[in-house]
Amino acid sequence: MKKLVTSILSLAMVAGIGIGSAFAEEAAGGEHAGGTPHFPIHKPRNVDWSFAGPFGHYDKGQLQRGLKVYTEVCAACHSMNLVTFRTLEDLGYSDAQVKAFAANYEVEDGPNADGEMFTRKAIPSDHFPSPFPNEQAAAAANNGAAPPDFSLIAKARGIERGFPTFVFDIFTQYQEGGPDYIYSLLTGYEEPPAGTEVAEGTHYNPYFASASALAMAQPISDDQVTYDDGTPQTIDQYSKDVAAFLMWAAEPHLEGRKRTGFMVMVFLAIFTALIYLTKKSVYANKKH
Known part of the structure; x- marks a missing residue:
């Protein structure tokens, strides 16, 4: 039966x-x-991320490079309003380095004793400031479309993988849809194929989730950001590094979550085995 x-x-x-x-x-x-x-016309390409899988972990060197790409390229348009400077210590920076990094920014504070707002140098407890004073100003500077905040972008931009792939993802623990999408988008700019019409002011990218073209031009080029560790300064490497950094920004406790999850699974396996052995022992001499 x-x-x-x-x-x-x-x-x-x-x-x-x-x-x-x-x-x-x-x-x-x-x-x-x-x-x-x-859309997207092409599914995002799968990247071999260090933080993938049940034992995945962040590569601090890659995260530091990704922070540099974000700071020198992405921060001109995209904010990270939910990320504080002090969390950069998780990337391997000392307290003094974080304070020095935060001091490069100015934030609005107040009101003071006169009831007026004022600006001051940022401190580690402050959040990354927005490059624009408000959403309307951001939209006006970008052809009417305000650039999205990057705090949770790596968790918000995963592409639906469909059946039966999403079933297998349960067992492979695939959770890197956001970084895969960001990497594919940044490296996916190309000339539109023959017969494809692209609106003026937009740029063809078959990996874009909402259309065949987007208003943002290719934001980065080879050798645009200088790496101090000898890592290749290519669009491909920049895209991987900033995608990994944005994944960390969206889920800074990923490593702890995976460690806890693994210990829970080990506990459940041992607990199940003990229950089974107890059941066998209790009913060993019982007649059925």
């Missing part, structure tokens, strides 16, 4: 995967046949 049930479940799973794949192919074919585009 057990073998029969197992066989039925196995056949049902195989059939479900086959039907899901067929539906996915039919949907894709319908989109192309009907001329209705599906």
Whole structure:
């Protein structure tokens, strides 16, 4: 009976995967046949991240390089309003280095004794300041579209992977959709294919999640940011480093979460084994 049930479940799973794949192919074919585009045109490329998997961890050297790319390139348009300077100590910086880094920024404070707001040098407890005074100013400076805040962008920009891939992701613990998307977007700018119309002021990128082109031009180029550790100064490397940094900004406690999760799974495995052995011992001499 057990073998029969197992066989039925196995056949049902195989059939479900086959039907899901067929539906996915039919949907894709319908989109192309009907001329209705599906975005992104290309799925994000998978990158071998150090923080992937159940034992993943952040590469502090990569995070420091990513911070440099963000500071010298991305910070001109994108804020990180939820990230404080003091958390940079997690990247391997000393307290003195964090204080010196924060002092490069000015933040608004107040009111003072006269009831007026004033600016001062930032301190470690301050958040990264926005490059614009308000969202309207940000939109006015960027063709009407305010650049998104980068604090949680790596968790907010994952692309739906579809069936049956998302089922396998449960077992592989794939959670790097955001960094994969950021990397693919930054390295995905190219000339539009023949017959593709791109609106004036936009730039073709088949990895963009909302359309075939976006208002942001390629933001970075080779040798634009100087690395002190000898790491290649290429668009590809810059994109990986800043994507990893943004993942850390969105989930700074990832390593602790994975350690705790692993210990919980070990505990549950041992607990289950003890319950099974206890059950066998209790009922060993019982007649059924």
